[in-house]
Amino acid sequence: MTNKPIDIVVIGAGIIGVSTALELQARGRTPLLIDRKGIAAETSRGNAGAFAFSEVEPLATPGIMRRAPMWLLDPLGPLSIPPAYALKIAPWMLKFWRASWADRYDQAVTAQTSLMHHCKAAFERQLSRFGDANMVRRDGQLELYEGTRAFEQAKPKWQRRADLGIDITLLTDPDAIADIQPGLSRTFTHAGFTPGWFNTTDPQKWTESLARQYTDRGGLFETVEVRDLTPRSDHMEIKTNQGVLLAKQVVICAGAWSHRLAKKIGDSIPLETERGYNTTFAHSSVDLKTHLTFAQHGFVMSKIGGGLRIGGAVELGGLDLPPNYRRAEILVQKAKSFMPDLDVSDGTQWMGYRPSLPDSLPVISPSSAGYRVIYAFGHGHLGLTQSAGTAELVADLAGGSEPSVDLAPFSATRF
Numbered sequence: 001m002t003n004k005p006i007d008i009v010v011i012g013a014g015i016i017g018v019s020t021a022l023e024l025q026a027r028g029r030t031p032l033l034i035d036r037k038g039i040a041a042e043t044s045r046g047n048a049g050a051f052a053f054s055e056v057e058p059l060a061t062p063g064i065m066r067r068a069p070m071w072l073l074d075p076l077g078p079l080s081i082p083p084a085y086a087l088k089i090a091p092w093m094l095k096f097w098r099a100s101w102a103d104r105y106d107q108a109v110t111a112q113t114s115l116m117h118h119c120k121a122a123f124e125r126q127l128s129r130f131g132d133a134n135m136v137r138r139d140g141q142l143e144l145y146e147g148t149r150a151f152e153q154a155k156p157k158w159q160r161r162a163d164l165g166i167d168i169t170l171l172t173d174p175d176a177i178a179d180i181q182p183g184l185s186r187t188f189t190h191a192g193f194t195p196g197w198f199n200t201t202d203p204q205k206w207t208e209s210l211a212r213q214y215t216d217r218g219g220l221f222e223t224v225e226v227r228d229l230t231p232r233s234d235h236m237e238i239k240t241n242q243g244v245l246l247a248k249q250v251v252i253c254a255g256a257w258s259h260r261l262a263k264k265i266g267d268s269i270p271l272e273t274e275r276g277y278n279t280t281f282a283h284s285s286v287d288l289k290t291h292l293t294f295a296q297h298g299f300v301m302s303k304i305g306g307g308l309r310i311g312g313a314v315e316l317g318g319l320d321l322p323p324n325y326r327r328a329e330i331l332v333q334k335a336k337s338f339m340p341d342l343d344v345s346d347g348t349q350w351m352g353y354r355p356s357l358p359d360s361l362p363v364i365s366p367s368s369a370g371y372r373v374i375y376a377f378g379h380g381h382l383g384l385t386q387s388a389g390t391a392e393l394v395a396d397l398a399g400g401s402e403p404s405v406d407l408a409p410f411s412a413t414r415f
């Protein structure tokens, strides 16, 4: 530990923090990246690996609060709240309900669309400068529906995407679906196919490879835990489990734990976690041609390395309750019934903490301590997708240049 202020400390080495450190370094800054556990040790390790630039709809859709009680009655359904957490999450649910009002929903879609537009371009820039093209699959995504009713309900979403210029194909018979992905149950009668959707071959390795680019260029990384943050007259004081760091600027990219650090400098941000589950199989018994989304069942199936990953679910259960891996088992059972040739022996289960704001938009914003502390967290289901774009925006904020996206909808004070 040193008494000379560090140029800029980036807290959290998930995909957001790693991308941010790399971008800052590329712009001539001298960051110190820190994490209490290591690179990609939490949520960025086990996600589904999708760069889902077409996913612009927030979770809080109009009418969701009418449908939610039905889901919540099923403790293993796609959306659940463990009884032990029901009271604690009530204030967040209230904000979530407000976010589902038609006008706010439309505002969130508009904001997310502009961010995604930027993120897609930023991803290509990141890939060409630092990424490994062999770690990106451009296989598209197939979103499946059972029956006309479910498809009709989803159609406004597809229409909106078409209106936004996103290339989509709608399929209305099982044979057309089988042409893209053989082996699926014929109960899936309808689907939407998005060819411009990509996946990384492995989100953990992707994050690690970006971190290597950073350290190979002389970037510093330390495994320390931040305990406290205090603004001083011309720098920030960062108390860690290994001593005190001084920094001219700090970026908080601590995923689902970020609000605890924001609180230390007086900002109360309604960050919750949507816990998600998955099971990873080292080998795949089916030839997965594309990323599959089982929309009505709240889970996806993606190729990871030479195997596959089955995961999803939203459990509003906070950071401290133990995982309920029965949720992961249910998703695997469903997947097996939808793809009978699937061999589901020997999977590894995992739970991750999606960092989520009630309106499904991240916080990319200066803090109440001004530009000395910049926030970059709360990317929910889309942290991998939005990582390169977020990194560029944070570097703009930190360097005092005008961000290319209107960041008002992503402000820390919007709630």
Ligand SMILES: Cc1cc2nc3c(=O)[nH]c(=O)nc-3n(C[C@H](O)[C@H](O)[C@H](O)COP(=O)(O)OP(=O)(O)OC[C@H]3O[C@@H](n4cnc5c(N)ncnc54)[C@H](O)[C@@H]3O)c2cc1C
Binding pocket: 011, 012, 013, 014, 015, 016, 017, 034, 035, 036, 037, 038, 039, 040, 041, 042, 043, 044, 045, 046, 047, 048, 049, 050, 051, 052, 224, 225, 226, 227, 253, 254, 255, 256, 257, 258, 261, 275, 276, 277, 278, 311, 312, 351, 352, 353, 354, 355, 376, 377, 378, 379, 380, 381, 382, 383, 384, 385, 386
């Ligand atoms: C099941 C599931 C599937 C998903 N699929 C996708 C997908 O396909 N595509 C997509 O774009 N997104 C997906 N996501 C979401 C994505 O994984 C997250 O949005 C993203 O990983 C968040 O990244 P992050 O860097 O903000 O947080 P994290 O990866 O959680 O990193 C935060 C880091 O901060 C560190 N930290 C916390 N507190 C401190 C402290 N006090 N001191 C030091 N370090 C600290 C932690 O150790 C951690 O390493 C999925 C999530 C889940 C759960």
